[in-house]
Amino acid sequence: MAAKYKSKIWYPCSQMKDFEDTPPIKIARGKGVFLYDTKGKRYFDAISSWWVNLFGHSNPDLNRVLKKQIDRLEHVILAGCTHEPAIKLADELTNAAPKGLTKVFYADNGSSAVEVALKMSFQYWRQTARTRKIFVALRGGYHGETVGALSLGGMALYRKVFEPLLIDVKYADAPKCTDCPYGLNKESCAAECLSSLEDCVRLAGAANVSAVIVEPLIQCANGMNMYPPAYLKKLKSFCLKENVHLIADEIAVGFGRTGRLFACEHAGISPDFLCLSKGITGGYMPFSAVLTGDRIYDAFYADYATGKAFLHSHSYTGNPLACVLALEVLRKFNEENVLETLKERISVMSNCLEEISLLKNVRNTRQTGFVAAFDLVNGRNGSPYDTKLRIGRKAALSMTKSGYLMRPLGDTLYLMPPLITPTKVLLDWxxxxxxVLRKLN
Ligand SMILES: Cc1ncc(COP(=O)(O)O)c(C=O)c1O
Incomplete structure (x- = not known):
């Protein structure tokens, strides 16, 4: 019997017992796309440290603005006070975002941003028309772990234990492009599969539905389930027609991951709420923002006594350190040709994926922008592995041992590295x- 793993830290999203044979890697420092452990071993951060890092670790530009701001103002309450970085960032975010998103509400992590959108949507209907208690989401969706955000998520893995605690959410089938039931491909997609969501909203009665929430283009936690912009386009039209809010959760896919600054841009749509986090500070600090439009904002604007204010807050809302980092991230996108340079890397990633797709134990290679994924199957008969074998974990651990930090999503492996990853590093990966795949079976 292995000795019980001793730790005072209760690690997130982990079975602590797993650390008996594979304890967490103690990271001492980071530089560029690499992390270094306390023994000096180097790891390529192939997962952008939980999808947050855009411009590498210890980036000189981000370090500089952070150091400068720290000597000026580290934090101040954002209720009754304001500050230049928050004001400037609201300007820059609304300029960069899809049309109509004119207001910014700050929070401090992804789940909180989802809570904000959920509550704003709910309160909007409650004070402009009538209470709408139902939210509609996609099966397999992931929106965070706080109770509201968890309720919107459609992954049994995370919600099963908490089911009795969750709010009323109706689920529709998510697109499944790796096995399209309509036999269509990315180019010919007419988003026929939206009918599941349409039925769901109509069954609940559109007048009872507060909002529909989706992760544009990639359900990341759901094994990087990718779908084309046509679905988003049709969804936006449907939400407009039925008069329900659309929440775009771009917490994982925003800030260049899909090849555009925001994933919604691929479909030319603007949601009622846009949730942003993770990459917003380049992966430096917990921070998030919810963007919305004048119609929503104006419904809360009234004398205090009406009770219409949005009384939601987090202590670290609009933290100045995070704001200057976000400003620097946007400056880099604006001035450093980040998305143009990314095109070549996206194409190299695509070539890598093509080679990997030739292996017998690989299925469903897929890519959206600078995110690539594939599923592992038994190379002998092409069938999925027994999940108990945890083959994805095994493969990811082998990669990590070889100096490529990876984390599986079940038996799906993916590559979602910092946007500045050199092509040589992609080829080495x-x-x-x-x-590793050749050795699996
Ligand atoms: C799409 C999406 N929404 C929300 C979240 C929650 O963000 P956080 O972990 O910062 O609470 C995540 C985190 O992975 C996510 O991928």
């Missing part, structure tokens, strides 16, 4: 990945 591919070589190592193929070696």
């Amino acid at each position: 591919k070589k190592a990945m193929i070696k």
Whole structure:
């Protein structure tokens, strides 16, 4: 019997017992796309440290603005006070975001941003028309772990234990492009599969539905389930027609991951609420923002006694350190040709994926922008592995051992590295990945 893993830290999203044979890697420092452990071993951060890092670790520009701000103002309450970085960032975010998103509400992590959108949508209907208690979401969706955000998520893995505690959410089938029931492909997609969501809203009665929430283009936690912009376009029209809010959760896919600054841009749509976090500070600090439009904002604007104010807050709302980092992130996108340069890397990633797709134990290679994924199957008969074998974990651990930090999503492996990853590093990753996959069976 292995000795019980001793730790005073209760690690997130982990079975602590797993650490008996694979304790957490103690990271001492980071530079660029690499992390270094306390023994000096180097790891390529192939998962952008939980999808947050955009411009590498210890980025000189981000370090500079952070150091400068720290000597000026580290934090101040954002109720009754304001500050230049928050004001400027609201300007920059609304300029960069899809049309009509004119107001910014700050929070301090992804789940909180989802809570904000959920509560704003709910309160809007309650004070402009009548209470709408139902939210509609996609099966397999992931929106965070706080109770409201967890309720919107459609992954049994996270919600099962808490089911009795969750709010009323109706689920529709998510697009499943790796096995399209309509036999269509990305180019010919007419988003026929939206009918599941349409039925769901109509069954609940559109007048009872507060909002529909989706992760635009990629359900990341759901094994990187990717779908084309056509679905988003049709969804936006449907929400407009039925008069229900659309919440776009771009917490994971925003800030360049899909090849555009925001994933909604691919579909040319503007949601009623846009939730942003993770990459917003380049992966430096917990921070988030919810963007919405004048119609929503104006419904809360009234004398205090009406009770119409949005009385939601977090202590670290609009933290100045996070704001200057977010401003620097946007400056880099604006001035450093980030998305143009990314095009070549996206194409190299695509070539890597093509080579990997030739292996017998790989299925459903897929890519959206700078995110690539594939599923592991038994190379002998092409069938999925028994989940108890935890093959994805095994493969990811082998990669990590070889110096490529990965974390599986079940038996799906993915690559979602910082946007500045050099093509040489992508090619090295591919070589190592193929070696590991060949050894799997
Ligand atoms: C799409 C999406 N929404 C919300 C969240 C929750 O963000 P956080 O972990 O910062 O609470 C995540 C986190 O992975 C996410 O991927």
